[in-house]
Amino acid sequence: MLDAVGTWADAAGNWLAVEFPDATDVPPMENMIKLSGLLTIDRKFLESSDYDISDSESCPSIERAILLLEEKGLVVARSTIIKESTCSKCEGSYRDCGCIKMVGAEVRQMIMDFENLGFFWTDRRA
Numbered sequence: 001m002l003d004a005v006g007t008w009a010d011a012a013g014n015w016l017a018v019e020f021p022d023a024t025d026v027p028p029m030e031n032m033i034k035l036s037g038l039l040t041i042d043r044k045f046l047e048s049s050d051y052d053i054s055d056s057e058s059c060p061s062i063e064r065a066i067l068l069l070e071e072k073g074l075v076v077a078r079s080t081i082i083k084e085s086t087c088s089k090c091e092g093s094y095r096d097c098g099c100i101k102m103v104g105a106e107v108r109q110m111i112m113d114f115e116n117l118g119f120f121w122t123d124r125r126a
């Protein structure tokens with residue numbers, strides 16, 4: 001099994017060297033292989049002097065994304081599990097109190113604890 005990792009790493013390294021000749025062995029391949037067995041690429045923040053942003057080059061992926069954002073109204077939404085919330089009207093647990101925030105203008109659900117599941121793209125407004 002470990003022999004297969006070495007063979008794969010050699011093949012990946014050779015492919016990267018051909019496809020990205022300026023990045024040959026930067027960072028060294030041995031720094032990218034973790035003891036967990038996962039191949040990860042550590043993030044590094046760049047100084048603004050390290051890159052140049054140009055809008056003269058077109059990218060099909062970005063053009064498709066812009067089309068979805070502008071014409072389809074695609075937005076980023078967050079998915080959460082509400083673990084605990086309080087009713088602003090009766091100050092009880094919103095889950096159990098019977099007040100309805102969609103009906104009573106004075107009723108707000110105050111989120112006290114939640115679990116963030118992640119973000120996703122959607123064309124539906126909350």
Ligand SMILES: [Zn+2]
Pocket residue numbers: 087088089090091092094097098099
């Ligand atoms: Zn209530």
